[in-house]
Amino acid sequence: MAKVYYDKDVKKNELKNKTVAVIGYGAQGRAQALNLRDSKVKVIVSELPGTPNYRQAEKDGFIPLPAAEAAKKGDVVHMLTPDTVQAKVYQADIAPHLKKGNALGFSHGFNIHFHQILPPPGVDVYMVAPKGPGTLVRDMYEQGQGVPCLVAVAQDATKKAKTLALSYAKAIGGTRAGVLETTFAEETETDLFGEQVVLCGGVTKLIQRGFETLVEAGYQPEVAYFECLHELKLITDLVYSKGISGMRHVVSDTAEYGDLTRGGRVIPASAKTEMVKILGEIQSGAFAREWILENQANRPMFRALRNQESEHLIEKVGKKLRKMMPWIK
Numbered sequence: 001m002a003k004v005y006y007d008k009d010v011k012k013n014e015l016k017n018k019t020v021a022v023i024g025y026g027a028q029g030r031a032q033a034l035n036l037r038d039s040k041v042k043v044i045v046s047e048l049p050g051t052p053n054y055r056q057a058e059k060d061g062f063i064p065l066p067a068a069e070a071a072k073k074g075d076v077v078h079m080l081t082p083d084t085v086q087a088k089v090y091q092a093d094i095a096p097h098l099k100k101g102n103a104l105g106f107s108h109g110f111n112i113h114f115h116q117i118l119p120p121p122g123v124d125v126y127m128v129a130p131k132g133p134g135t136l137v138r139d140m141y142e143q144g145q146g147v148p149c150l151v152a153v154a155q156d157a158t159k160k161a162k163t164l165a166l167s168y169a170k171a172i173g174g175t176r177a178g179v180l181e182t183t184f185a186e187e188t189e190t191d192l193f194g195e196q197v198v199l200c201g202g203v204t205k206l207i208q209r210g211f212e213t214l215v216e217a218g219y220q221p222e223v224a225y226f227e228c229l230h231e232l233k234l235i236t237d238l239v240y241s242k243g244i245s246g247m248r249h250v251v252s253d254t255a256e257y258g259d260l261t262r263g264g265r266v267i268p269a270s271a272k273t274e275m276v277k278i279l280g281e282i283q284s285g286a287f288a289r290e291w292i293l294e295n296q297a298n299r300p301m302f303r304a305l306r307n308q309e310s311e312h313l314i315e316k317v318g319k320k321l322r323k324m325m326p327w328i329k
Helices: 027-038 052-059 067-073 083-097 134-142 161-171 184-199 201-216 221-230 232-250 253-266 271-284 286-296 300-310 313-322
Strands: 019-023 042-046 076-079 103-106 124-130 149-155 179-181
Touching: 019 027, 019 067, 027 042, 027 052, 027 124, 027 134, 027 161, 042 067, 067 083, 076 083, 076 161, 103 161, 124 134, 124 161, 124 184, 149 161, 149 184, 184 201, 184 271, 201 221, 201 313, 221 232, 221 313, 232 253, 271 286, 286 300
Parallel strands: 019 042, 019 076, 076 103, 103 124, 149 179
Antiparallel strands: 124 149
């Protein structure tokens, strides 16, 4: 079982008298920077001039700096730019300004785990990964609560990296809820696996296949949309708040019996064979290499598949039906 840390476990504040440079002012960057500032941490932020995120940072009372200048001024540099540009930003603007004793932080381990970023030996490398979107991280902090986080250390040059990481987690509200100890490898590999097999890849294909089955059997696409996509939120909300067994206690007995007797036929145990293969591709670095090369080639397959999927009938039907449901907006 994972070691869990709470407020009471973080007795020393390693961020005291340090400047934290948050690189990237997207949803996570904004939430973490504001929470750090409200926790009395000295924070500077970096964002590209002329962008909506830059204007938001100014509106929030920051003076956004170029990444190189922020890295030069920061004792702790926390990378919150998108994974696909992180290595480029690091090489051009961060690496030249890292000094011995500095700390380099992340909220996802991809670029460290797959060696796209290679920090110098005298620098601490840590991860604090909130398990929720930036808006939730900020909202919970303002309510006096927090979002659970994962914490990991990849390089402990000062022998204080873990304490610093926990101090960072506490400052953004994570230790109010609980911070679980992990590794860069575990966080990265499980995150990619969850996205590909369940949360994105698995769920979207299940929705599409169910929709196609009903439409091909002669049912109206609009009715198929409601049954296979729209009502999914009702179930996932229940699973999210009550767990799978809790969801089954809330739905009708008819729905639960259908779940218990038919679900395994749709997703049989044999499906795990393919899941194991996908996990192997993640663990070996094959997926990372494929995705890195795809980006270097200007994403031809990614763009083609995205365009192809956007033409699916379920997208056209959904666009029409969502106009009937103003509460979704």
